[in-house]
Amino acid sequence: MKHQVFGKPVIWKSTHPVNFMVLPLIFIIAIFSANNIWQYLGILVIAYFNLLLLVGVLKYRVLIIFSLYMLPVLLAIFLSSYFYTISDAIAKINMAKLLSVRYFSLGLFSFAYSVHTPFSATFNYLIERKILPVKIGYALLAAFNSFHFLAQEFGRIQVSYKMRYGKNCYSPRILIALLTTAARYAHNLSISMYSRGINKHKTFVFKAPRLRYFDYILWITNLITMICIQLFIR
Amino acid sequence: MTIVYKIEDFKFQYPNSKTSIAIQGTFNINHGDIMLLQGDSGSGKSTLLLALSGIIPKLINGKLSGNILFHNQNIKDLESTSQIGYLGQNPHNQLVCETVYQELAFGLENQELQPLIIRQKIEQYSNKFKILHLLHRESRTLSGGEKQKINLLAILLMEPEVLLLDEPTAFLDPESAAEIISILKELSQQKTVIIIEHNIHYLKNLVNRVITINQQGQITESDPIYINFFPKLAQQVCKLTQKTSNDNATLLLQIDNLNFTYNKHALNNSADELLLNNIKLNIRPGEIIGIIGKNGTGKSSLLKLISKIMPCKNSIFYKEQEISNIKTTRYWQELSLLWQNPENHFLYHSVSYELNNDQTIMQQFALEESAAQNPYCLSEGQKRRLSLAIGMKPEIQLFLMDEPTFGQDLENRQKLASLIDNLALNKKSFIIVSHDMPFLESITNEIYKLDNGELIRETSSIW
Structure with missing residues (x-):
């Protein structure tokens, strides 16, 4: 194995x-x-x-x-x-x-x-073939990977709203809460990429x-x- | 002794913020130091860590004065910070790639290492961290604890000279936390490590310096020998009195023979395939129950089943009525679920809006001074108290809490404990899922451990 x-x-x-x-x-x-x-x-x-x-x-x-x-x-x-x-x-x-x-x-x-x-x-293919610049490519990849996390967060915000007011929330207010989460997510992710030394001359473990x-x-x-x-x- | 960092009158003010974080005087961090950074919430520990990593001012702008020198060079002028490894607080927001393998390779690829060397390193470290089984999993499917392990491993793989760790064990169960600390101990030789951690008992045999920053930015150094690594929370009244007085009370919640699996195709729900197997639990009014267990054992799933977020039939009874027969809106009038992240409860731009300007609740939860503040700008302790206050309605009978002490310092945990205790004295019941044993031991009537799908009453104290 x-x-x-x-x-x-x-x-x-x-x-x-x-x-x-x-x-x-x-x-x-x-x-x-x-x-x-x-x-x-x-x-x-x-x-x-x-x-x-x-x-x-x-x-x-x-x-x-x-x-x-x-x-x-x-x-x-x-x-x-x-x-x-x-x-x-x-x-x-x-x-x-x-x-x-x-x-x-x-x-x-x-x-x-x-x-x-x-x-x-x-995305990996496009980054490796240098069709997409490394920074933009990984940012797009991370944005794509964030959908699942944001969907979960949206579910949690929706549940807490229902528990609080006894009804579903269709107001833009819930989107503002989600936007805040998304902004924080993006900020933390950029810190993570920076601390892992994102580099345009990087090698690739997968060909x-x-x-x-x-x-x-x-x-x-x-x-x-x-x-x-x-x-x-x- | 080589000086790695020299901090000179560091002061930083975040954009659009009135408060600033200041470290007075000059302070050195030497090669080989394994340092615990302590301080009250808002004293600037995390900000200092970000500044030491170079993220401030490179990624976070603000008013910065004073100097941070890394090997006698101003950190602002460093071209590459590849020698500094930084691990953030929240493991969910740090994964860049789709799979664990790609995630681990990412940092090494950035160091321009050859693929063969990258593979060898990943193999060696995954063996050591015992994460071989996770390598080809999608990152998003990992539990919080597993994600934190991967984040830490991704940093360690890069073999930086300095490790800056912001609450590395916050999402981990005690076993995984101890495992990570022992690996850190092994790998931290010949490195400089700075750790912010609220669960300081894990660090007893690791750190050789303890630094405390107070709200005024004054730094005091203590010898680890004189530090109490096992601070106890005050035993709450409820824990001491409720158990005996409540034995004959009617049940508020009864869980009987609850079986659950995410695998819809599991054959006849055999015990091996069940995430939760034959769970039995009774909760009376005013009772506080703690649930512990390893990462990924189904603690959060149990809360979701109790709160009807996930459907369940014939196993959970609320006031002797099967919960699937109770209308969800009516059930949720008497139940409050507090997510791990308190920000999931915030919808408005100020604390007073969130609490409908209810002065009594603000006073009860010690939030009156922050009434005009934006909820997202509160300290972690205030955020947690606000989320509890938001869910606070007179008709609520049962509170379900997922990791309520995450990111909380001792003082805030103490405040939270006495708050919960006061509510329990008013016959409110609590189910608290947490890895924080000292907190649970100070407050709960009973602690249960979720192990291999079974809920077992924990009788022995690890404390």
Whole structure:
């Protein structure tokens, strides 16, 4: 066990973090170029299989809840585009359908990728490749890691409010308390980074992975598929 | 003897603050000194530590006068402070990276060491600290005590010449604290160590100098031989009288056969997989119960179950009624939960707003002089008393407290103890989760230890 721990420490999953930046870019361009429902559907299916390939297991529950939350938004988009388009009835319905599906595809796909992106690995990669400066990169990484702590603090503040007043707090006052906590957190963290001698010439115990042929093939295949969808699904 | 630090008439005033912290005269810290820094709340111990680390004035601006020389060079002019290791008070706010391994490597990477050397050092130190099992855990999943261990180890790994430690044992259970102190003792040879610590009994065989700063900034040095490392809190009246008079009183809270695990997939809740196993506890009006136990044994989870923050069925009864059958808002009218961090209770910009300008409560909790102050700017002792005062309503019957003495000096602990004692005499009950045995022993009717999921009555005193 010890050798497994210290011999080859692995923090990078087999998937290269750059894939989580390049693939969404391809899909976003494809979604904005699509002009019928089947094309959107095709892009969503391809994006789904790509995500499955990258992460293995998806958080279906979270995705379903997000989709349900999107329903009223989509309905609003549908109704507003239907009532405020000057055209005949069929054209209006087509326009409303197209817009709703476009927003749904864009929303669902962006959310799915952002939920499954390994942010820590991505930031580490960007820092090591000197794409992000060390100070900014670690600050972003720490900010990302602070979400869990701040969520816990928010829960505690909410509980103490409920105990005090017997009701939930939806006032901005609770956000001020949370902001104070966040400011203190950031201050202490900067002290911690300083006392550990944060240095732009630092070395890295973990080597960033190199892009493999597989990654290039994945991008090219997706690009070709997206072009095919635009050309052949009418 | 090499002089490491020379402090000359140090004075510092935080921005937007009227009060300043001043150390009068000249004062030297030598190589090999292992120094305990003592003083009242607000005397400037933590500020001095920040100044010695160079964080003041590099990261914290303010009005600074006088000099702090590190090896005869003004600390303001030092280009690198890699020889100075600083450990802050709160372990939750110091972790930079996602995993423990990355966290430990972070400081060494900044020292531009080669990956192979970094791995060897991490292996060596993790073995010594017995944290091999934590190495690939995500930092955010660690308990407070585990986080503090990792923070300390991350500093020690960098092998600085000077160690500045601000309450290193505050979040640790007695066993872990003793373990850390023994490692410190081993590693602190050939180093200069300055420690601020309220639990001074851990430091009895460690320190060779004891310095006390008073509110006026005067420094007095005492020989560790003449220091009482086991200061006792005054035994509270309630502890001496309540137990016998209360035996026949009706139960306020009854916990019967409480089993709990975070693992939803645990098969039939077998004993090995349970965080809390067959917990039984009875609390009568006016009773004060203390709960101790190692970090991560489920003490805070027990408080959350009692307070209905986490659901629980058929095991916890409040006034003979099962708590899941009581409406939460009604239950919380009679119950107050005090978080470890008192700031979680603050919502307003002044103490008087927080307490609805209630002069009686302000007087009762010795806060009348700070009525106009911002709650976040109070001393740690005042913050704790304010959080208790905020939860104070006449209908509250049961107080649940998580580490109420964290960051409190002896005087404040004494004040808190007598405050709790007065409330208990008015038939208010308390469940106090703490690592602070002297505090619990001075005040509680009974102390229970949570060990391997079981709640066992603690009969022997470690004190």
